[in-house]
Amino acid sequence: MKLLLFIFSLFFISQSIAEENSIEYKIKAGYLYNFTKFITWPEDDIETFNLCVLGKDPFGSILNPIENRTVKNKSIRVYRIRSAKKTKHCHIIYGASPKQLKRLDSNSLTISSLPPKLTVGEARKFSRYGGMIAFFLKDGKVKLRINLGHLRKSGLDISAKLLEIAEVFEGESND
């Protein structure tokens, strides 16, 4: 019921957004949440599950309803962040630029007490820059491209099921 309500609310919100973008980002917002079901984060001391949108926020209010939900009994918080420096407590980071991706990598190595960060971005090349999951459109549908090597190196555990529906990119280069 909750789910239906949520879906309903998502659909209701989208009415107020521009037509083309709103449906695409609505799906992407859902996908962001759905990743938590197929990817496992190691245990940490942070009280909430933090979803951080770096830079420009393409979602707008569409993302807000996610905060009603939980991941492993942790309530989800959406943060809209300008600088990559302030992403230490983030579990998922959307929209990082290739530069920011590099900094994120070094941070995560130095401070082990912080959670590994799942980096999600737009377009296929995102994975080539070191992003872990990239959204891309194919046949009018939102598809995923996963940089498996990077993902694994970060310490996140990914479900094979997720791999089945995605394009898997084995490369590891940061350029």
Place this chain on the structure above:
Amino acid sequence: MIKPLKNLSIKKKLISILLFSSISGLVIAAFLLLVFEVSDFKQNVQNDLSTMSILIGNRSTAALTFDDSELAKENLSSLEQVDNIQSACIYDIYGDVFTSFKVHGYQGSPCPDKYNGQTTYFERTLLYVYQPIMLDKELLGIVYIKADLENTFLRKIQSITLLFAALFLATVITFLLTTPLLLVITNPLNKLLKTVHNINDKNDYSHRAVKQGSDEVGELVDAFNDMIATVEHQNTALTIAKNHYLALYDDNPTMVFHLDVNGVIVSVNRFGAKQLDLTSEQLQNRSIFDFIHPEDKLAAQILFDLCIASPHKVHKQEIRKICRDGRVLWVRETVRIINYEDQQYNFLLVCEDVTETRRLSEKIVYQASHDALTGLVNRSEFDGVVQKSVKEANENKAEHALCYLDLDQFKVVNDTSGHLAGDELLRQLGIVLKKQIRKKDVLARLGGDEFGVLMSHCSLDEAYHACEKLRNVIRDFQFAWEDKSFSVGVSIGISSINDSTGNAVDALKEADAACYAAKEKGRNRVHVFRPDDEELASRQGEMQWVEKIQRGLDEDRFVLYGQLIVPIADNPQENLHFETLVRYIDEQGNTIPPGAFLPAAERYNLATALDKWVIAHLFEWLEQHPDYLEKLSVCSVNLSGLSLSDESMLNYITETFEHYSIPTTKICFEITETAAIGNLNNATKFIQQLREIGCSFSLDDFGSGLSSFAYLKNLPVDYLKIDGLFVKDILEDQVDLAMVKSINEVGHVMNKKTIAEFVENKEIFDLLNELGVDYAQGYGIAKPVPLDELL
């Protein structure tokens, strides 16, 4: 269901039970097997398909989450290899078809377009599986699988059928193997049953059942055998008791009937049935009256009525029963009522056969009233008949004739051919006479050679003619005995029985007197008694003499006469010799010769008394005349035959000798040849004893019985008196002469003196002298005179 089984044999029952349990077990097993197999199979298929759908759902979570229907379709296509599945779909969270799949060759749409909240269900052979796809407790979609199990079901049913067939076969084999085992139960029971039938059919309780085991049937056999042993024992005891009582009943020498109230025979003992010449069975349900003499039926009915009238009494009577073969049985019946059933009167009838007793008593009655020799009515019966006739004549003024028949010359037959001949003659004459008289007349033998005939309703004239006829018949009758032939005559006296006849004795006396008169007139004639017949009235026959002799003895009405006997040859030593004779002086003073009263004295047992009177009075006379006694050589006294066998006579004679002091040598006793021969033993003894004291004896009327020579040797007599019948015709008749001569010679040879009677003249005397006879007696020498005239 149980009812039709009831009458089946145990074997069939057992088989039925076996069959029923096997088949029902088989059917139930098959049914349960089918149900379990099918439900199990369904469950399994459902489980399998559910598991598959879970797997598919699981694998499709990502596809659903990230809207990858291709992948989902790929996942579904893995069902291609799974049996029974026709189609499958995955619905998304909105209930729309996310992706679908159908096996190759399946026609129609793979799944409904919209999911409406159904759960897994079977529809006939179709299985619809709806499996929710969950991810972290959130519903992502539904996996739908449609499977058709028809073929698999058919295979299952086939295999179950096969299994059932195998089981059925096994059951049949088991049943066939088990059936012979039923004998273990049925055999002992059948054997027991056979024994029971055997016992029942043959009533033979000696059979015993054979025990075949120690189970319940074995115990039953033991108990049965014990029971049969008891039954056998009791049966034997009962049979013995029954036979015992049956023998008492059946062999009881009386006839025992059980009759119903109408006299129908309910049962009868064997002896009774045998008496009637039938069997007990044949007599059953016959009426007792069928076997009762017609004349006694009324008496029998009255007896039964009496029984009913006084039921507590026992009633008896003698009646006649008729046997099947017509024999008549006299029985003494004893009847009483027995209350047998339903208060119905029944009779117990016991009959004792008294035929023999009746026959004997009838015989005694007959013998008492009939003469044994001739079978004719005897004197006492005849007296009764006469008495009745007199009474009847007095009452009805009727006239009857009473005839008295006395045979002439019968004595000759008796003396010459013996008593057997005489008896036979009397018997034949009885038959001859019987033929001559009418049926209503009565012929009787009154004694010796006397007969009586009572001719009822017969006048004297008629009687006279009838008697003349009788006389002629008797005269013409030739009696043959051995080589001799005899003819006899008869003297008949007739008296009338009419209303003036006083009593039967008078009538008999009159007939007797008439008969006597007929004899007096010369025998072989008929004389009719007339009250005015003076000649007859003076001599009323023998019967009146009984009284006269008695009175004569008391009143000394007899007188003694003597007739001299003289020696024929000149013999000077010979003194006086006479024979003592007796006469009767009647009331009128007439002198009656002994021929009138001696036969009566003989017949009525007065002869001995008369002899004693004669001896006493002779001895007294001799004592009173001692001079004459002195001159007397010997004096003869007649003794009757009865005196010879009278035990008191010897004593009387010796006492009288002593009383009158008469020398015994002077007395000679004369006895008749017939009297001596009739009592030869007594006579011999008598003669010997008196001769021992000195008396002498002479044999009177010698020669009249021609058989007498033989006896002469044994009779120790001194004198032979030759019968006067021979002597009187000695001059004319050569046979008589020869007889006298031979008697004289025989006498002399035997050392006896001879005396000739009836010597009536000098010529006879001279001839006797020539012949050498010793003495002579007769009218030609001296007539009998009173004793006193002898002096």
